[in-house]
Amino acid sequence: MELICPAGTPATLRAAVVAGADAVYCGFRNETNARNFPGLNFSTAELAEGVRFAHDHGKKVLVAINTFAQPGRVDLWHKAVDEAAQCGADAVIAADLAVLDHAANCHPGLRLHLSVQAAASTPEAVKFYVDAFRVRRVVLPRVLSVQEIAALNRMIDVETEAFVFGGLCVMVEGRCYLSSYATGKSPNLSGVCSPPEHVTYEDDAEGTAARLAGFTIDRYAQSQPTGYPTLCKGRFTAGGKTSYLFEDPVSLNAGGVLAGLKAAGVTALKIEGRQRGKAYVTEVVRAFRRAVDAVEAGGDAAEIDRILAGMSEGGRQTEGAYKKTWR
Amino acid sequence: MADEQRDGSLPLARILFPKIGALPLGTLLTKALRDLAKRQPNLFDRLGEHKSACFFVDPTDLSFAFLVVPDGERSLVRVVGKSETSSAAVFISGPILMLLGLLDGSLDGDALFFRRIVSIGGRTEAVLALRNAIDDAELRPADLLGLHGALGRLADNAILGSLRAARRLACRGLDQGERS
Numbered sequence: 001m002e003l004i005c006p007a008g009t010p011a012t013l014r015a016a017v018v019a020g021a022d023a024v025y026c027g028f029r030n031e032t033n034a035r036n037f038p039g040l041n042f043s044t045a046e047l048a049e050g051v052r053f054a055h056d057h058g059k060k061v062l063v064a065i066n067t068f069a070q071p072g073r074v075d076l077w078h079k080a081v082d083e084a085a086q087c088g089a090d091a092v093i094a095a096d097l098a099v100l101d102h103a104a105n106c107h108p109g110l111r112l113h114l115s116v117q118a119a120a121s122t123p124e125a126v127k128f129y130v131d132a133f134r135v136r137r138v139v140l141p142r143v144l145s146v147q148e149i150a151a152l153n154r155m156i157d158v159e160t161e162a163f164v165f166g167g168l169c170v171m172v173e174g175r176c177y178l179s180s181y182a183t184g185k186s187p188n189l190s191g192v193c194s195p196p197e198h199v200t201y202e203d204d205a206e207g208t209a210a211r212l213a214g215f216t217i218d219r220y221a222q223s224q225p226t227g228y229p230t231l232c233k234g235r236f237t238a239g240g241k242t243s244y245l246f247e248d249p250v251s252l253n254a255g256g257v258l259a260g261l262k263a264a265g266v267t268a269l270k271i272e273g274r275q276r277g278k279a280y281v282t283e284v285v286r287a288f289r290r291a292v293d294a295v296e297a298g299g300d301a302a303e304i305d306r307i308l309a310g311m312s313e314g315g316r317q318t319e320g321a322y323k324k325t326w327r
Numbered sequence: 328m329a330d331e332q333r334d335g336s337l338p339l340a341r342i343l344f345p346k347i348g349a350l351p352l353g354t355l356l357t358k359a360l361r362d363l364a365k366r367q368p369n370l371f372d373r374l375g376e377h378k379s380a381c382f383f384v385d386p387t388d389l390s391f392a393f394l395v396v397p398d399g400e401r402s403l404v405r406v407v408g409k410s411e412t413s414s415a416a417v418f419i420s421g422p423i424l425m426l427l428g429l430l431d432g433s434l435d436g437d438a439l440f441f442r443r444i445v446s447i448g449g450r451t452e453a454v455l456a457l458r459n460a461i462d463d464a465e466l467r468p469a470d471l472l473g474l475h476g477a478l479g480r481l482a483d484n485a486i487l488g489s490l491r492a493a494r495r496l497a498c499r500g501l502d503q504g505e506r507s
Contacts (some may be wrong), residue, residue, distance in 0.1 A: 277435045
């Protein structure tokens with residue numbers, strides 16, 4: 001199985017390659033990708049240099065152009081595809097029909113991966129993208145169990161990629177409106193969930209209050225672990241009870257189901273976190289490189305939970321939908 | 328275990344750094360940043376509009392803080408008291424060894440934030456821009472000291488080695504504090 005690793009900057013791309021990534025995914029410095037945060041991402045020149053570095057080390061670079069083109073501005077998304085092709089990218093990761101169509105028609109030699117943002121989880125949906133745009137790989141939404149992935153793989157004739165570590169979205173991928181409702185910007189169109197210019201942290205007698213566009217989304221004591229300031233991971237009071245209504249702040253860690261994913265026919269394993277730094281990428285990629293190599297050799301991925309506990313959101317980890325323990 | 332070791336700080340830092348704080352540290356760091364900007368002008372590009380923001384950097388285990396404007400060749404660093412926050416737009420606080428770990432890229436800012444070791448306030452977008460700019464810069468001690476060649480490598484090895492050793496001690500205290 002290939003190990004697909006995140007990079008928000010050129011330095012992180014190099015760190016991921018050195019740490020053992022088979023491929024690195026990254027995006028341009030604009031809203032064409034779903035991690036459009038200040039100071040993050042690549043210029044065209046940086047991408048070209050990053051591709052050269054990766055290829056010199058026998059690794060690949062995948063370019064995420066995975067947001068949905070805004071009406072009247074589709075040229076920006078087309079330009080991103082053109083520039084990724086010119087830079088020698090090994091694949092483009094996209095979800096928008098207009099972006100996929102442009103890539104398939106204008107760059108027939110460019111490999112296309114269907115982004116998780118497209119939320120393709122049925123054989124019919126996958127076959128549509130394969131037939132219409134010659135998609136070569138589908139990044140699976142984080143709602144399927146290992147058994148469901150195995151069943152899906154038996155019914156399709158295209159590679160699949162599964163997330164194994166990092167942030168989780170509880171909503172149907174690509175269709176969340178929480179950030180947009182509060183701030184006017186969404187991961188789907190603007191490439192940014194909980195845009196930082198709308199996020200504030202304020203200390204008071206009760207601890208720290210995290211606010212998004214004026215909404216208090218969580219309040220925690222000094223020693224309490226926390227997560228990202230997104231509405232889906234906020235604590236709210238309903239029915240007289242205060243709890244994480246949508247989703248706990250917790251990181252996905254599928255280290256324990258790598259053998260199951262291999263048996264289910266998954267081609268590639270994806271680590272989330274283009275917004276994270278070199279230290280995260282280095283540690284997580286190294287741990288998963290060892291784990292994947294161990295599983296490929298017939299062993300198991302022992303101790304990966306312990307190794308990565310310190311990198312996890314809220315200090316906690318879950319196998320999420322892969323095991324669906326709530327059923 | 329002393330309380331101060333449970334938050335990733337070391338008593339050694341408190342003993343050592345107040346003496347350094349008495350030196351013209353702000354002047355030296357201002358010169359180092361401006362010299363760095365002359366040598367590597369692209370280093371500050373990722374800050375974008377936030378390069379003119381005033382960052383209040385508060386090492387919680389030291390008796391003083393820093394006001395930093397990371398504006399290329401116009402950069403400014405001042406050593407200030409803990410209460411001199413009025414001109415700051417951004418606040419970053421944490422034990423000095425952890426803050427230095429962010430500077431040299433050996434620690435992950437989000438992980439320290441999740442564990443509440445590092446706190447932020449003010450303009451969150453400027454914090455992110457600074458974090459990403461620093462992370463991509465791959466700064467070494469020699470860069471800040473303006474040293475090159477063998478001398479630079481010697482400084483990097485000595486300083487980074489000492490920081491790694493001190494951080495191991497601090498992190499051991501932190502892990503024990505979290506388990507207790």
